Amino acid sequence: MLLEENTAPSARLVPPQGDASLLVVDDDKAFATRLGRALEQRGFEVRTADSVAEGLDAIKAKAPAYAVVDMRLIDGNGLDVIEALRVARENTRMVVLTGYGNIATAVTAVKLGAVDYLAKPADADEVLAALTREPGDRAEPPEKPMSADRVRWEHIQRVYEMCDRNVSETARRLSMHRRTLQRILAKRAPR
Numbered sequence: 405m406l407l408e409e410n411t412a413p414s415a416r417l418v419p420p421q422g423d424a425s426l427l428v429v430d431d432d433k434a435f436a437t438r439l440g441r442a443l444e445q446r447g448f449e450v451r452t453a454d455s456v457a458e459g460l461d462a463i464k465a466k467a468p469a470y471a472v473v474d475m476r477l478i479d480g481n482g483l484d485v486i487e488a489l490r491v492a493r494e495n496t497r498m499v500v501l502t503g504y505g506n507i508a509t510a511v512t513a514v515k516l517g518a519v520d521y522l523a524k525p526a527d528a529d530e531v532l533a534a535l536t537r538e539p540g541d542r543a544e545p546p547e548k549p550m551s552a553d554r555v556r557w558e559h560i561q562r563v564y565e566m567c568d569r570n571v572s573e574t575a576r577r578l579s580m581h582r583r584t585l586q587r588i589l590a591k592r593a594p595r
């Protein structure tokens with residue numbers, strides 16, 4: 405999870421319309437601090453929050469022009485922060501950053517207004533590229549296809565999202581024991 409703090413002129417950002425406010429919402433304080441520092445060196449005015457509640461409070465105080473939001477936070481789901489940002493400031497450029505990435509939540513995040521969805525560990529340059537990518541530009545496709553374990557995990561996550569993150573209903577639909585499902589959901593995505 406090393407974040408490169410290179411401040412070469414090519415890595416500097418000139419935010420559109422001069423608003424470089426950025427909110428980083430992540431419950432890993434060390435990671436959020438490193439990411440915030442690296443993005444400050446690239447021209448952003450960074451505020452951090454480590455929970456859904458703090459993120460919502462920061463949005464009420466001043467909705468940022470940019471945001472990087474972790475999916476799983478200590479008190480809830482980062483999608484709640486994404487949704488609140490979209491309501492508070494329609495043109496906020498948001499990136500979801502998570503170690504628990506899956507297709508279903510990526511689709512939900514994009515529907516709520518996120519411009520990209522990155523898997524941890526991501527360095528500051530990847531986050532910067534995602535935040536500043538033009539709407540028509542496409543991200544590079546992955547070099548390796550998903551493993552069979554990853555495809556299974558993606559399917560479980562998709563059903564979990566379809567069931568509005570209800571573990572009991574998801575377990576019933578997948579014909580799986582609820583505790584087994586909870587263990588799977590608590591783990592990071594396989595590679």
